[in-house]
Amino acid sequence: MNKKKLEPLARDLRKxxxxxxxxxxxxxxxxxxxxxxxxxxxxxxxxEYNYWYCSLCSQLEEFSGVDHEVMKEFVATGATDEExxxxxxxxxxxxxxxxxxxxxxxxxxxxxxxxxDDAQEYLEKYNRETLPLHPPVYVWFDVYDxxxxxx
Numbered sequence: 001m002n003k004k005k006l007e008p009l010a011r012d013l014r015k016x017x018x019x020x021x022x023x024x025x026x027x028x029x030x031x032x033x034x035x036x037x038x039x040x041x042x043x044x045x046x047x048e049y050n051y052w053y054c055s056l057c058s059q060l061e062e063f064s065g066v067d068h069e070v071m072k073e074f075v076a077t078g079a080t081d082e083e084x085x086x087x088x089x090x091x092x093x094x095x096x097x098x099x100x101x102x103x104x105x106x107x108x109x110x111x112x113x114x115x116x117d118d119a120q121e122y123l124e125k126y127n128r129e130t131l132p133l134h135p136p137v138y139v140w141f142d143v144y145d146x147x148x149x150x151x
Contacts, residue, residue, distance in 0.1 A: 001042060005078020010039035014047035017148035021056050021141045022108060026085030027097065029104045030060045033144075035084055038075045055119065056144075063103050065093035110140045 011018060018036035025032035034057040041051035051057065052068065061068055066088060074087055094100055112123055127135065127143060135146050145151040 001076040002078035003043070006039060006042060006076065009078065009080060010043050010045060011036050012045045012047075013037065013040040013049045014045055018049060020145055020148075020150055022145070024104070025081060026088045027100050027104075028060065028064070028088065029107050029141075030056050031085070031088060032081070033057075034060060034071075035075065035081065038072055042072065042076055059107065063094065064088070064091070066091045108139065108141060112137065112140060115140065 013036065018040070019032040021030045021033050023029070023032040025035065034051070034054065037046060037049050037051040037054060037057065040046040040049065051072070057068065060066070070091070071088070075084060079087065094103075112120055115123070123140075123143065127137060131137070131143065131146050135142075136151070137143055137146065142151060
C-alpha cells in the first residue's frame with residue numbers, strides 16, 4: 001500500500017460521508033462512493049461505512065464484473081480518481097456505453113418496491129430507525145442522500 005499517495009486522496013468517513021451514489025465517476029454511478037469507502041477502509045478511517053458488505057458496491061461489482069479485492073489492490077497504489085476511472089473502464093466487462101447509461105438510470109431510478117424482498121425488509125426497518133419521520137424517499141439513492149444530509 002502506498003500510504004503517502006493514498007492519504008491525501010482519502011475522506012475520513014468517521015467525520016464526513018462518502019460521495020453520493022448519484023455522483024458519476026468513469027461513467028458509472030456508485031463508483032465514486034465505493035472508491036471513497038475503499039480508500040477509507042484501507043486507511044482504517046471508514047467508521048460505520050463498510051467496503052466489503054456494501055449493497056451499492058455489490059451492485060456495481062455484479063454489473064461490471066470488477067472484483068472488490070482487485071479494485072482494493074489498485075486503489076491501494078494511491079491511484080487518483082481519474083486513474084481509477086480509466087482503470088475501472090478497462091477492467092469492466094461492459095464496453096457498450098448505452099448499456100452503462102441504462103444501468104446508471106436503473107440504479108438512479110430504483111424504487112424500494114422494485115428491490116428484492118430481503119432488501120425491502122431491511123430498508124423498511126433501517127429507514128424507520130435512521131431517517132427522519134416521513135422522509136421523502138422516492139428512490140433507493142434517496143435513503144443515502146437523506147441520511148447523509150444531501151437532501
